[in-house]
Amino acid sequence: MEDKNILKAVLFDLDGVIVDTAKYHYKAWKWLADRENIYFDEIINERLKGVSRMASLEILLEESDKPYTQQEKESMCTLKNNQYLKMIEVLTPEDILEGVVDFLKELKSNGIKTAVCSASKSAKYIVDRLQLNAYFDWIVDGNDVTRPKPDPEVFEIGYTKLDCRSQESIVVEDAFAGIEAAQILGIKTVGIGDIKNLSNADLLFKNIKEINLNNILERLDFFRR
Ligand code: BG6
Ligand code: MG
Numbered sequence: 528m529e530d531k532n533i534l535k536a537v538l539f540d541l542d543g544v545i546v547d548t549a550k551y552h553y554k555a556w557k558w559l560a561d562r563e564n565i566y567f568d569e570i571i572n573e574r575l576k577g578v579s580r581m582a583s584l585e586i587l588l589e590e591s592d593k594p595y596t597q598q599e600k601e602s603m604c605t606l607k608n609n610q611y612l613k614m615i616e617v618l619t620p621e622d623i624l625e626g627v628v629d630f631l632k633e634l635k636s637n638g639i640k641t642a643v644c645s646a647s648k649s650a651k652y653i654v655d656r657l658q659l660n661a662y663f664d665w666i667v668d669g670n671d672v673t674r675p676k677p678d679p680e681v682f683e684i685g686y687t688k689l690d691c692r693s694q695e696s697i698v699v700e701d702a703f704a705g706i707e708a709a710q711i712l713g714i715k716t717v718g719i720g721d722i723k724n725l726s727n728a729d730l731l732f733k734n735i736k737e738i739n740l741n742n743i744l745e746r747l748d749f750f751r752r
Pocket of ligand 2: 651
């Protein structure tokens with residue numbers, strides 16, 4: 528019982544948790560891989576989730592024998608990102624994943640702070656397009672961090688900006704690298720997705736609409752306020 532804390536902050540990953548932009552990242556990388564004649568599939572793509580743009584490209588290039596200069600890699604990242612940006616221009620509040628707004632409202636009404644902690648440099652743009660700004664107390668994005676997940680920097684900034692401690696926070700993530708990052712800081716984790724990709728999560732749900740405070744507090748050893 529003494530181990531229990533009060534939950535004060537929920538740190539959300541964005542891509543694949545709040546909105547299904549993960550599918551657009553995949554399509555844009557697939558487009559680039561096909562252009563370069565590099566094999567790429569959804570299994571390799573799982574390893575790209577949560578990691579930075581350049582780290583994603585490095586994983587994709589493991590399938591290629593051709594050496595690429597740093598400059599070529601930078602241009603490939605730009606090409607991929609331009610494709611991706613075109614795809615996400617169509618995002619509207621209707622693309623928010625089912626259950627997200629209900630959970631955010633529940634957190635607000637219980638006085639629990641929220642942040643987006645994303646590796647994406649487009650995170651603020653996406654939150655704007657989804658018209659979700661009012662629900663988040665802070666957004667940490669790929670421009671604010673120097674080290675990509677699984678480095679825990681993004682979450683460390685998140686709970687600090689919310690004036691909370693790691694043990695008063697939880698992380699909601701769809702990426703193995705994101706769960707790893709949170710666990711380095713001792714933050715309890717809620718995985719969204721499949722056990723085969725997220726075996727490291729403390730709690731796992733198929734999708735965010737299954738989450739509410741009742742079904743996470745007790746199971747993650749938090750007291751209710
Ligand atoms: C993460 C995604 O949220 O952001 C990764 O899961 C992506 O797939 C990363 O590579 C970086 O995104 P961006 O938009 O800065 O290229
Ligand atoms: Mg994600």
